[in-house]
Amino acid sequence: MATLRDILQRTAANIGMDDQELEPFAVAMMQVLQQSHEQGEDVELMTFGTLLHEKGSVRFRPHNSLFPPREEEPA
Amino acid sequence: MNRDELIQALSQELETSEHSCSVFLHAFFDSVKTHLRKGEAVDLEALGSWKPVMAGNTGRLEDVRYVPATGQSAAQDGAVHGPASSIDALHFIPAEALENNGGSNAPIDVGVLVGEVNRLFSKEDDVFENDAEPQEERVSGRHDMEIPSVPEFQEVLREDTLPPPAWSEEAALLRDEEELDPSEIDDTLVEGDDDETDDSVPDMMALEDIPDPEDDEDDPSAAEALEDDVETEFEAVEDEYAETDDAVSDVDIDDTAEIGDASEADEADYPANEEDSTGEDALDDSEVFYRNRDQLYNPPKEAGNKNLLITAIVLTVGVIAIILFLVFGGNDESPLPASKRGKGATTQILQQQDTPNMYSQSLNKTFIL
Numbered sequence: 001m002a003t004l005r006d007i008l009q010r011t012a013a014n015i016g017m018d019d020q021e022l023e024p025f026a027v028a029m030m031q032v033l034q035q036s037h038e039q040g041e042d043v044e045l046m047t048f049g050t051l052l053h054e055k056g057s058v059r060f061r062p063h064n065s066l067f068p069p070r071e072e073e074p075a
Numbered sequence: 076m077n078r079d080e081l082i083q084a085l086s087q088e089l090e091t092s093e094h095s096c097s098v099f100l101h102a103f104f105d106s107v108k109t110h111l112r113k114g115e116a117v118d119l120e121a122l123g124s125w126k127p128v129m130a131g132n133t134g135r136l137e138d139v140r141y142v143p144a145t146g147q148s149a150a151q152d153g154a155v156h157g158p159a160s161s162i163d164a165l166h167f168i169p170a171e172a173l174e175n176n177g178g179s180n181a182p183i184d185v186g187v188l189v190g191e192v193n194r195l196f197s198k199e200d201d202v203f204e205n206d207a208e209p210q211e212e213r214v215s216g217r218h219d220m221e222i223p224s225v226p227e228f229q230e231v232l233r234e235d236t237l238p239p240p241a242w243s244e245e246a247a248l249l250r251d252e253e254e255l256d257p258s259e260i261d262d263t264l265v266e267g268d269d270d271e272t273d274d275s276v277p278d279m280m281a282l283e284d285i286p287d288p289e290d291d292e293d294d295p296s297a298a299e300a301l302e303d304d305v306e307t308e309f310e311a312v313e314d315e316y317a318e319t320d321d322a323v324s325d326v327d328i329d330d331t332a333e334i335g336d337a338s339e340a341d342e343a344d345y346p347a348n349e350e351d352s353t354g355e356d357a358l359d360d361s362e363v364f365y366r367n368r369d370q371l372y373n374p375p376k377e378a379g380n381k382n383l384l385i386t387a388i389v390l391t392v393g394v395i396a397i398i399l400f401l402v403f404g405g406n407d408e409s410p411l412p413a414s415k416r417g418k419g420a421t422t423q424i425l426q427q428q429d430t431p432n433m434y435s436q437s438l439n440k441t442f443i444l
Contacts, residue, residue: 049139059141
């Protein structure tokens with residue numbers, strides 16, 4: 001299971017930076033998201049998906065770009 | 076909180092530019108998606124975790140199951156997670172089967188779930204009435220169901236042979252007259268993946284290679300009896316599949332309608348993200364990422380102040396040039412006629428203030444002289 005550290009390292013590698021440089025971004029982002037999440041707000045995670053709060057429960061709706069396009073069904 | 080608000084909040088938290096925060100957030104969640112597409116689960120601590128569901132045959136990401144963080148509960152409304160288009164209606168599991176699994180948060184036992192699905196289907200239709208029989212007694216068919224009325228087929232399939240009269244030319248003619256779909260019959264005879272109808276071709280070839288009973292002219296009555304048996308068996312198979320197809324099609328239509336309703340209700344509940352359902356917003360993440368990355372290394376310049384500065388410099392230079400031209404670059408040729416006489420003559424004309432007095436001879440003496 002990929003943790004926050006693993007994702008941060010991959011992110012840093014993708015944009016050609018050191019993961020320690022991005023660590024303040026990650027910490028602040030988690031604080032902002034956690035605060036909004038605990039307040040019961042719907043949180044849109046960029047092009048990953050959206051965390052929806054419905055009747056005291058949490059549901060995740062993935063963004064369409066998360067899934068690869070389906071191949072054409074054979075006639 | 077939408078993505079713009081998230082960028083602004085992160086920018087205020089870090090006291091940095093929104094552009095840098097946007098680049099980071101896009102790159103971060105792009106990495107999350109990459110992990111999931113590779114089949115690796117993702118744990119974001121306080122936000123929860125995501126587990127990918129990969130397609131068995133293609134290995135691509137089919138669905139994502141979200142597990143909330145500790146202290147939070149997942150949605151229990153029975154809604155289908157993930158886009159409706161990614162759910163095969165044939166694989167839809169009735170909600171009743173999930174509810175009978177022993178609690179919403181309890182781990183799902185696949186074996187119990189399959190048994191529950193079979194029980195629910197058999198309750199509506201008696202197609203699965205012999206579910207209690209051992210697995211080896213069943214025939215791998217179109218829906219892995221048993222054909223109880225034709226046990227001869229099971230025996231024949233187990234031995235991987237068929238009696239030659241069953242596949243004679245006359246039997247084939249009878250099959251055509253009954254308008255049976257050959258693919259359906261082939262699917263019942265071929266064990267394995269029922270989606271690949273090509274698998275039935277070698278088996279049919281092998282069956283046709285079986286010697287025709289008419290070649291054996293010793294006992295024509297036996298051949299006629301076998302043809303009657305084959306006709307009876309085909310009718311039985313056709314009846315079984317007609318009932319099964321009706322049952323399956325009914326279930327599919329109802330379940331598909333449920334999926335469509337759930338999807339529509341989902342869209343109505345959260346109109347702020349309607350762009351997600353459009354293909355236009357299906358961003359090419361790699362394109363966005365590389366564009367943002369380029370902008371990260373080559374941030375756009377502040378163009379407004381620069382233009383003003385350039386305009387001010389140009390105007391200043393122009394004014395100075397005009398002044399210098401007027402001071403040093405003027406034309407020496409003056410339109411005044413007196414200028415050619417020299418500076419002294421012009422001064423005399425301009426400074427002459429005395430006018431002749433027509434009534435005083437003494438004063439006008441100088442003018443006369």
